[in-house]
Amino acid sequence: MNIGENGHLFMGSIDIADIVQRTGTPVYIYDVATIERKIKQIQTSMHDKTELFYSLKANPNPSIVKLIYDAGANLEICSLLELEIAMQIKASPKRVLYLGPGKTKEEIRAVLEFGVEYFIIESFQELELINEMANRLKRKVKAGIRFNLNSSAKGSKLIMGGKPRQFGIDEEQAETLINTAEKMKNIMINGIHVYNGTRILQSDVLVDNTKYILEFAQKLYNKHPFNLQYVDIGGGMGIPYFKNEKELDFEQAAVSINQSIEEFHQKICKPIKILLESGRFIVGESGVYTTKVLYTKESKGVKFAITDGGTNHHMAAGGMGNALKKNFPLKTLNKMNKPLTEQYNIAGPLCTPNDVIAKRLETPALEPGDLIGIMNAGAYGLTASPVLFLSHFIPAEVLVKENKLKIIREKGQLTGVSACSLNELLEV
Ligand SMILES: *Cc1c(COP(=O)(O)O)cnc(C)c1O
Numbered sequence: 169m170n171i172g173e174n175g176h177l178f179m180g181s182i183d184i185a186d187i188v189q190r191t192g193t194p195v196y197i198y199d200v201a202t203i204e205r206k207i208k209q210i211q212t213s214m215h216d217k218t219e220l221f222y223s224l225k226a227n228p229n230p231s232i233v234k235l236i237y238d239a240g241a242n243l244e245i246c247s248l249l250e251l252e253i254a255m256q257i258k259a260s261p262k263r264v265l266y267l268g269p270g271k272t273k274e275e276i277r278a279v280l281e282f283g284v285e286y287f288i289i290e291s292f293q294e295l296e297l298i299n300e301m302a303n304r305l306k307r308k309v310k311a312g313i314r315f316n317l318n319s320s321a322k323g324s325k326l327i328m329g330g331k332p333r334q335f336g337i338d339e340e341q342a343e344t345l346i347n348t349a350e351k352m353k354n355i356m357i358n359g360i361h362v363y364n365g366t367r368i369l370q371s372d373v374l375v376d377n378t379k380y381i382l383e384f385a386q387k388l389y390n391k392h393p394f395n396l397q398y399v400d401i402g403g404g405m406g407i408p409y410f411k412n413e414k415e416l417d418f419e420q421a422a423v424s425i426n427q428s429i430e431e432f433h434q435k436i437c438k439p440i441k442i443l444l445e446s447g448r449f450i451v452g453e454s455g456v457y458t459t460k461v462l463y464t465k466e467s468k469g470v471k472f473a474i475t476d477g478g479t480n481h482h483m484a485a486g487g488m489g490n491a492l493k494k495n496f497p498l499k500t501l502n503k504m505n506k507p508l509t510e511q512y513n514i515a516g517p518l519c520t521p522n523d524v525i526a527k528r529l530e531t532p533a534l535e536p537g538d539l540i541g542i543m544n545a546g547a548y549g550l551t552a553s554p555v556l557f558l559s560h561f562i563p564a565e566v567l568v569k570e571n572k573l574k575i576i577r578e579k580g581q582l583t584g585v586s587a588c589s590l591n592e593l594l595e596v
Pocket residue numbers: 223225226244267363365366367402403404405445446447448449547
C-alpha cells in the first residue's frame with residue numbers, strides 16, 4: 169500500500185478509486201503482498217522446529233486461507249464450516265489443528281474422519297467422549313490437551329489464562345488428566361496446547377508467556393513422561409490500532425523465544441515440534457474496509473459524515489458495543505495528501521446511535537463521494553460483525569496483488585464462497 173501522486177491510496181499498484189469503481193462500496197480490500205510479508209517475517213525469524221498455524225477465525229475467506237496455506241502456514245480450525253474451507257482448498261490433514269471448548273459429536277466425527285494431525289481436547293468429558301468414539305471406530309486417536317495455565321500474558325488485552333475459563337484444563341489438573349488418559353485404550357496424549365491471550369504488542373510479554381508454557385511442559389513431562397510430540401505455544405501477536413500503540417518487535421521476541429525452545433529441547437532431550445498460532449498478525453494489516461461518504465451534515469455543532477457501511481461490517485471500529493473511546497485508524501482514501509483541518513464523527517447507515525466508527529476524527533474537509541477506509545481491517549472485520557443487523561448487503565471482498573485483482577466474495581454472498589488461487593487474479 170502506498171500513496172499516489174493524486175493523493176489516493178494505492179493497493180498493490182492499483183488506485184483505490186479504480187478498485188471501488190469495479191466493486192462498488194462498501195468493500196473489503198486485501199493486499200496479498202502484506203499477508204505474504206507477515207508470513208515470511210514469522211517463518212524467517214522462528215526456530216526451525218516451529219510450525220505456524222493460521223487461525224481461520226481471523227478471516228475465513230477461502231481465497232485468503234488458500235493463499236496463506238500456499239505460503240506455508242498450516243491451518244487452525246474450530247468448526248465444521250472451517251473444516252469445509254480446509255477441505256475446499258485441499259489442505260492436507262497433516263497440516264490441520266482442531267480445537268474448541270464446545271465440540272459436538274457431529275463435528276468430532278467429521279474431524280476424525282478427515283484425520284487431522286492435531287486434535288486438541290479441552291475437558292475431561294470430551295476426553296471420555298473421544299475415547300468412546302475412537303473405540304467404536306476401532307481406532308487410537310492422538311490428541312493434545314489444552315491447558316489453562318496460572319500465568320497469562322500481562323500485556324495482553326484479552327486475557328485467556330490464569331482465570332476461571334471455559335477453555336482447556338487447569339494447570340492443577342494436568343497430572344490427573346495424564347493419569348486418566350493413560351488408562352484409556354483409544355487415546356494417546358501427544359501434545360500440549362496453551363493459548364493465553366491476544367493483541368500482545370510487547371515482545372517481553374510474548375517471551376515470558378512462551379517461557380512459562382515451555383517450563384510447564386518440561387515439568388509435566390519430566391515428572392510424568394508421556395509421548396510428547398508437540399507443544400503449541402499459542403501466539404496472540406498483536407498489531408497496533410490506536411495512536412499510543414507501537415508495533416510488536418517480533419524479531420526481537422523471536423530471538424529470546426528461540427533460545428527458550430533450544431533450552432527446552434535440551435532439558436527434555438527431544439527436539440519436539442513447537443506450534444505457533446496466529447490470526448491477527450498475519451492478516452490484520454492487509455485489509456482496508458472501504459466505504460463511501462453519502463452525506464455530510466452538522467448536528468449541534470458536531471460535523472457528521474454518513475457512510476454506506478459501518479459497524480454492521482466492522483464492529484470493532486465501533487468499540488465492541490462499548491461507547492467509542494478510541495478511534496481505529498481511519499483514512500480518507502482519496503485525500504491522503506490533504507491536511508487534516510476538520511473533525512468529523514463518521515457514522516454508518518444503521519438506525520442506531522451506536523453505529524459510529526469514529527468520533528472527532530481529524531480529516532480533510534469531506535464531501536459526498538469521498539472514500540473512508542478503516543485500515544488494519546483484515547482480521548476480525550467482516551466475520552466478527554453483526555452483518556445481519558439492519559439487513560444491509562454483506563460487502564464484497566477483493567484480493568489485490570500488484571496490478572491484478574479478483575472479487576473473492578460477491579456483494580450479498582453469505583455462504584458458498586469459493587477459493588481462487590493467485591494465478592486467477594486479473595490485470596486491471
Ligand atoms: C483466536 C485464537 C487464535 C488467534 O488469535 P490472534 O490474536 O488473532 O492471533 C489462536 N489460537 C486460539 C486458540 C484462538 O482462540
